[in-house]
Amino acid sequence: MDSWHDLCAVNDLPPGNRMVIPVGNISLLLINVNGEIFAVENVCPHDGGELNEGSVEGTDVICPRHGARFCLRTGEVLAPPATEDIDSFPTRVNASRLEVFIPG
Numbered sequence: 309m310d311s312w313h314d315l316c317a318v319n320d321l322p323p324g325n326r327m328v329i330p331v332g333n334i335s336l337l338l339i340n341v342n343g344e345i346f347a348v349e350n351v352c353p354h355d356g357g358e359l360n361e362g363s364v365e366g367t368d369v370i371c372p373r374h375g376a377r378f379c380l381r382t383g384e385v386l387a388p389p390a391t392e393d394i395d396s397f398p399t400r401v402n403a404s405r406l407e408v409f410i411p412g
């Protein structure tokens with residue numbers, strides 16, 4: 309069932325920081341880019357690279373294994389060798405808590 313999930317206090321993820329939180333069977337990567345918080349799946353579809361170890365350029369994350377690039381806002385793959393998008397999830401702040409929406 310679709311629902312918002314409580315993740316952490318929003319102050320736990322200041323600008324420039326990232327964290328990985330499991331939500332159900334999803335490994336969720338949270339990144340705060342200049343106060344905007346993005347949530348994407350942490351696994352690169354090319355060969356399982358962990359995106360939390362990659363660099364962030366603007367609102368793109370780059371896989372540390374072979375350099376595929378993904379848009380944090382949409383999950384769209386922007387550069388090979390990956391050919392599939394990653395899932396991205398809406399976030400919100402509710403009473404100083406960070407929440408993510410996971411579709412059912």
Ligand code: FES
Nearest residue numbers: 352355357371374
């Ligand atoms: S595992 Fe991410 S680009 Fe290969």
